[in-house]
Amino acid sequence: MKKQILICIDDSPTSSQALLYVSHLFGSQEDVNFLLLHVHAGSAAAFPEPEDSLNSLTPDRPTSAMSRKGDHLLQKARQKLEAHGIHAERITTCCQPAGSIASAIHQFGSHHLVDAIVVARRGVGIVGELLLGSVSSALFDRCRSTPLWVIDGNIQSERFLIPVDGTPNSMMAIDHLAHIFSGRTDVRLYLFHARSFLSSPPVCRPEMFYDRWGKEWCDTHLSGNGCMFTGPTHLLTEGGVSQECIFTLPEPTTIEESTAIISAARKNNCGTIVIGRRPESEVKSIFGGVSKRTIRQAENLALWVIG
Structure with a gap:
């Protein structure tokens, strides 16, 4: 049975640690596919992304600087997975704006029926979490139907x-x-x-x-x-x-x-x-x-x- 793992990508070093973690555990498993998602702050689109952009009647939207940055991060993340022997056809990427990053990740994972959501903890600590909040903490509160994998550090253990x-x-x-x-x-x-x-x-x-x-x-x-x-x-x-x-x-x-x-x-x-x-x-x-x-x-x- 095919499995799909959603990996949240941002510009932090811990995001790379999450990629290394999943590639170490599942890189050689051909039944596991990876969905890379970058969510940046901004208003959600009035229309959802079309399934087939070439034949869609939805007008094109101008690409924002944050979207271009997100696409660049996703391309680097794809390259890191491919460098660990994961074939390109096992990797899908998506970049989208949202008012609430944690909410968007949760909804995206639920919509695509992923087997797990992977997020790296950015190391803000308990005090930082209480003062600033964190995506991993917010996802912890939201993810009840989808398993949440929180990665902290460089982990190479089976x-x-x-x-x-x-x-x-x-x-x-x-x-x-x-x-x-x-x-x-x-x-x-x-x-x-x-x-x-x-x-x-x-x-x-x-x-x-x-x-x-x-x-x-x-x-x-x-x-x-x-x-x-x-x-x-x-x-x-x-x-x-x-x-x-x-x-x-x-x-x-x-x-x-x-x-x-x-x-x-x-x-x-x-x-x-x-x-x-x-x-x-x-x-x-x-x-x-x-x-x-x-x-x-x-x-x-x-x-x-x-x-």
Whole structure:
């Protein structure tokens, strides 16, 4: 099955790091295509871009300086991907103006049904984010139906840490991994669970998943001792990920889950953390959910947020 990854391009050095990240992981995967998008500040067009510009009756619009700059950035980004062995036919580019960059990226990704949106964090830090805002932070708040991959630093690792807790959001993260890495044998996936001193022991509830995977499968793989790991493992292997690529880590008890997640990622040389996010309707602490606290603390790591 073909997959399409949307990569957000701007003029920052971190944008190049995002390109290197995806080309390292997916450059040799012919079933993965790349959609490069540059959004610059400005009013959105009154008419959408025509599907066939040569035969369109829509009048041509003059090209602005910002559009020309965007086209130049996209051309450089294309060249970087091609330099890593990615064929030109696997790369599509688009440049467009918008009043809200994050909103435009989110809408574009949803319209094109991409498998993930990739954005580089520009390193403004927590204080800068609170004062100035950031595209990655705004996308984090918007992207619920499309997985968001936030890249921080130069990451060249095929090791992934996946926090699991038996909840639907955790299983959706596993489902995303099974789709993205189906047929791969070169990645390493580490299943991890950390429990706060103040939290109750996790309980798997197979009935929560009957509608998606059926009663028989859920009762078999999402119940009993170790269900937090057996269910995800079976979902990955049935999705085409080799059993040899999947590892289960010890379960520590910790004061703060997000700190334990990042610590486990570094200890096991993982370059990416894949985390399922709770629904907006669920109550979070005043400090935000685990996924948001993790993304704020993560440095020189990629974070995939699903849900």
